Amino acid sequence: MSRRTAANSGATWIARALVLLALSFGAMGCSAGYVARAAYEEARILWRRQEIEQKLAEPDLPPAMKRKLELVLEVRRFAAERLGFRVGGSYRTVSEVDGGAIVHLLTAARRDRLEPRTWWFPIVGRVPYRGYFSERAAAAMAADLERQEYDTYVRPAIAFSTLGWFDDPLPSPLLRHDEVTLAQVIFHELLHNTFFLSGETTFDESMATFAGYRATIEFFCDGDGSAGEACRTATADWQDTLTISQFFARGLAELQSFYDSKPSGAALEEGRQRAFAEMRESFRALKLHPGRNADFAAGPINNASLIQERIYLKDLDVFDRLYHRAGGLRRAVEEIREAVGRGGEPFARVREAAATGASPAARTSGGLTGY
Secondary structure (H helix, E strand, C coil): CCCCCCCCCHHHHHHHHHHHHHHHHHHCCCCHHHHHHHHHHHHHHHHCEEEHHHHHCCCCCCHHHHHHHHHHHHHHHHHHHCCCCCCCCCCCEEECCCCCCCEEEEEEEECCCCCECCEEECCCEEECCEEECCHHHHHHHHHHHHHCCEEEEEEEECCCCCCCCCCCCEEHHHHHCCHHHHHHHHHHHHHHHHCCCCCCHHHHHHHHHHHHHHHHHHHHHCHHHHHCHHHHHHHHHHHHHHHHHHHHHHHHHHHHHHHHCCCCHHHHHHHHHHHHHHHHHHHHCCCCCCCCCCCHHHCCCCHHHHHHHHHHHCCHHHHHHHHHHHCCHHHHHHHHHHHHCCCCCHHHHHHHHHHHCCCHHHHHCCCCCCC
């Protein structure tokens, strides 16, 4: 979900951010305090933007930092020129951000079903999470929902997209990550700028997951890069992510079958805790590359945390089948756009496209436009 830095334009961009946030949060009935805090934090991010080209000109810039900032600009160019993504002014600037997270995302779900609590926002529609710039505020809301018999899960996010409304800067905490992860996140967020379906958060995020990983492979494995360590790491990351996606598809299907039997009382709690323990052990048994994936098995497991995983990992193997049929990411995104444009459930449309191939029109079309 998260710009330009000329001194004479900063106030204008901050004013636009305040208006957008006030309209969005006010329309969904958020408290004045929530609106004020969100507007203040976004304004701080916008105010602190610095052109990456200016940063690169600093004589005392550490070499590792210089390489990563150069990489950001290379990723931008690749996304625009090779992939046809809508880049605009996003990631042309960097913004100093305190701490390691930009926002904290709260997900909630009833204890007897895999159904998320949703919140409504203008433009994006209903979404199955709510963002907070304060971890304490997210935890307080989570505690309130738990008193209402919800499972909750709060996780930090290191970047977000404004869907092209603003020129998103690179949040400085991203520079702490390795180059492959940095590229994955930027490609993921630029896909959001390029392609977005209102009210279809799981589709939007899963498609961005697919595009982020596949774009990173194309970026690092192009030409002579295919023999490099970054190419191998990017490819292994995607293989692991596909494995994890399929793991959750199986596990969630089994858990859904349990909930469909309508257990209650002690049977409900005992059954779900048994299912969560089995998923933890099964995850630990997956053959993943060491050191590259967050350890799901070490964190809390409940309906909310599982829904959070599903939001980002649904049907990744289907997206990948379409990718291979299309012969690359640029055409794959074009074909997905055409498929979902026919209406109906978007994942179903992508499955059809992956099974049948794209129309001749999609295969001969130019770059992505109209997003």
